[in-house]
Amino acid sequence: MLLLSALVLAFGTYTYLGMQHYLVSDLQTTLARRAAQITDYVVNRPPRMSDAQIINEIKILYAPEANDRFIRITRDDGSVLYISGTPKDLSFDPAGINNITSNVPAQRSELTVNNNRLYIAAITTSPVGNNRQHYIVEVGTSDRQIQSALHGLLATLAIGFPVLLVLAAGGAYLLIERSLTPVTTIMNAAEDISLHNLSSRLPIAATGDKLEHLSRALNRMITRLDEAFQQASRFTADASHELRTPLTIMRGELEFIAQQSHLPADLREQIGSLLEETERLTHITEGLLAIARLEAGEAKVERSVFDLGVLATITAEQMQLLAEEKQIALRVSADQDVKVGGDPARIKQVIVNLLDNALKYTPENGAIDIRVVNADGHAILNVSDTGVGIPKQHLPHIFERFYRADKMRGRAGGAGLGLSIVRSICTAHGGTVQAESTPGQGSRFTVILELARSDPSIEAALV
Ligand code: ADP
Helix, strand or coil: CHHHHHHHHHHHHHHHHHHHHHHHHHHHHHHHHHHHHHHHHHHCCCCCCCHHHHHHHHHHHHCCCCCCEEEEEEECCCCEEEECCCCCCCCCCHHHCCCCCCCCCEEEEEEEECCEEEEEEEEECCCECCCCECEEEEEEEECHHHHHHHHHHHHHHHHHHHHHHHHHHHHHHHHHHHHHHHHHHHHHHHHHCCHHHCCCCCCCCCCCCHHHHHHHHHHHHHHHHHHHHHHHHHHHHHHHHHHHHHHHHHHHHHHHHHCCCCCCHHHHHHHHHHHHHHHHHHHHHHHHHHHHHHHCCCCCCCCEEEEHHHHHHHHHHHHHHHHHHCCCEEEEEECCCCEEEECHHHHHHHHHHHHHHHHHCCCCCCEEEEEEEEECCEEEEEEEECCCCCCCCCHHHCCCCCCCCCHHHHHHCCCCCHHHHHHHHHHHCCCEEEEEEECCCEEEEEEEEEECCCCHHHECCCC
16 A cells, blocks of 8 residues: 555656646747747738737737736837736736847746746747837736646545545455455365364365465375374384284283292392383383374274263272372362263273373372363363472473473383373364463363263263
């Protein structure tokens, strides 16, 4: 708009100045032509025609007063043969206009009389008649007409340009809006595509231009991403699957050795520690396999309807012993009938992982609260603790695989897969999980799931 305004202004100024120049030069040409015609009359009059007759003819032909013109014919001795009267528009006083003094054959001049600009064309004739007399013929007019034409132009421009600008702006807005609609559609679709629905594609804007190429190129990119992501998931799933069997065998063998009675104490201890590490490895492998399957959408989420409040209460009861060991108060409060659809075993895993973390990161004499509510048409599960909390810089990453906020805690913490599993299960159920935390005061995890329309025939028994 600024650029357009500047262009319009420049164009307006150019038009105004151009018009002014054209009008002035046109006027001067007309005046010079009139002066030449009058000179012709005076010089080439029939021999017997008197000055009075000439003057009369000029008055009739040119009517200077009615046409707001100035005509003066002066002899070379300075006496005036004819001078026109006051013009109709009173723009100048003929008597106040100085005589032309030079003897140049033709000249143009501009004067200022009574605040009006006056344009005059003057011609000095060659000697005429027996007494070889020169005449100076002056024809002039004020610039009033030019000024009023220019004012008219200015008014037209002043009204026309804002209208033009508004129309141009409106038109441009509509055009841009229209041409950007496919971009907005592509943008919204792109926003919706995440790791979990990489199989979707962007709509193709069939515009036949760069936009269509762009949407096709983006789709090809998403396909490549999808393939790469699936490959990575498949690799993780395959690798963890392949590790399971040797790990089970190792564990079995180690357990068998540990049961031998004649083992020296230090060897027994070493085998015990090996067994612990094998357990850990098995745990990690199982976790990775679970995440990979959930993310690849391979693990079929068993669909049944169950009460989230009941599931949370049962799970909390089962973990009560662990809480008591650390003198942590584990409290549950649940709304009635918060029914969700999905796989109760997996949702239970969510609760177990969250409680496990809360117990792990809450010092003795702390408290853990589980709340299940039905709010805004969603089932909401809150697990809050009075533990060490999570520093702000770690909060956005804690759901990533193998991410641990405090690596210095060493092996006391898990491998950093617990929350990844929580998120994968929530996503597979069409839900979300978020974390808030104040370091030193505690953390709060919120799982939001869709409420299920209760159907007793598929309600799962929660044991
Ligand atoms: P880990 O097996 O290490 O607990 P998680 O994926 O369960 O892995 O958690 C990731 C990290 O998030 C943890 O290492 C810990 O730093 C932080 N975290 C998770 N839950 C809590 C909590 N309730 N209080 C404090 N920190 C937590």
